[in-house]
Amino acid sequence: MDHARQPVEPSAELYAELLDVALAAAEGAGALLDQGRPEHLTVAATKTSAVDVVTEMDIAAEQLIVRLLAERRPHDSILGEEGAAAEGTSGVRWTVDPLDGTVNYLYGLPSWCVSIAADVDGVPTIGVVEIPARGERMHAVRGAGAFLDGRPLQVRPAPPMDRALIATGFGYRPERRARQAEVLNHLLPRVRDIRRGGSAAIDLCDVAAGRLDGYYERGLQPWDYAAGALIAAEAGALVGGRAGTAPGPDLTLAAPAGLFEPLQEALDQLGAWRD
Known part of the structure; x- marks a missing residue:
């Protein structure tokens, strides 16, 4: 039985x-x-x-x-x-x-x-x-x-990527931080500006509240994004990782439809999911 x-x-x-x-x-x-x-x-x-x-x-x-x-x-x-x-x-x-x-x-x-x-x-x-x-x-x-x-809460309507305010965060290991700086160096000229707040959960919530247009980060663990990802999604954001995957340690990404897709593509091309 x-x-x-x-x-x-x-x-x-x-x-x-x-x-x-x-x-x-x-x-x-x-x-x-x-x-x-x-x-x-x-x-x-x-x-x-x-x-x-x-x-x-x-x-x-x-x-x-x-x-x-x-x-x-x-x-x-x-x-x-x-x-x-x-x-x-x-x-x-x-x-x-x-x-x-x-x-x-x-x-x-x-x-x-x-x-x-x-x-x-x-x-x-x-x-x-x-x-x-x-x-x-x-x-x-x-x-x-x-x-x-x-x-x-409701996400802000998606702007063109060159008008998007994007938040991110950095890991603690020097080699990962160096790689994240490389990605940021290439992404920054393609968006309105970058913010680094220091809390993944708050960044995700700020996407939900329309205070940010989008957010991405590599290296997060489930406790970093579990609550914030649901809040962002229920406020209308798309939340994921690399194309076709859920948020996770490789990449966590949140943005409204229309911005999520080009931001995800740009991050994939830049290798934001790897050290």
């Missing part, structure tokens, strides 16, 4: 429950980070280089989120940037970045956030991005749109 778990049947009730949990977790972690930020942060660990810091607050925020998820959704799976991992049986998986924009946070810059997403049987379903320094909360529910503090 096959005892494999059957896929979860999506329902408005499940979506509402997952959104409520995600909002509560993001609000709690955002408050912890915002109110508890010490004047002189202590580096608890490093990742791939001395630049890529992991602060004590980062780790504390993930622990807060994981505790809340374990209390309210004990049978769900969890994937967290700072090492949280749990295998569940419910078909729901949470992808958590407790502090996206860690270096911004370390330096007292406002572009940092808490990013929480939920998949149901592998389908992106809920995304919440809490931006305390801006006093903003963005969220999306699959098929129901994206919102900023309760107000619907």
Whole structure:
């Protein structure tokens, strides 16, 4: 007899429950980070280089989120940037970045956030991005749109690429940064201008809000883009990687139809998907 778990049947009730949990977790972690930020942060660990810091607050925020998820959704799976991992049986998986924009946070810059997403049987379903320094909360529910503090979000109409304001980000390894600089050197003359904010989740949300025309980056992990990608998509953006692929470590790209396609083609020609 096959005892494999059957896929979860999506329902408005499940979506509402997952959104409520995600909002509560993001609000709690955002408050912890915002109110508890010490004047002189202590580096608890490093990742791939001395630049890529992991602060004590980062780790504390993930622990807060994981505790809340374990209390309210004990049978769900969890994937967290700072090492949280749990295998569940419910078909729901949470992808958590407790502090996206860690270096911004370390330096007292406002572009940092808490990013929480939920998949149901592998389908992106809920995304919440809490931006305390801006006093903003963005969220999306699959098929129901994206919102900023309760107000619907809509991407900006696609401009010609030479009039597009594009955001990007850079990796931490020197060799990757050098390659990304080469790509940027060739792309910059072909667009209106480039912005580098320091948080992939916020950049994706800013595409959703019409504050940017497009965004791309190589080297992102699922926790970097899971929530922001859903928010951008529900606001009307196309979101993907290289042609015919989903967003991922090779390339993540978001822009409205009409800009997405030429930007994706340009990035492919420039080899933005490889080091």
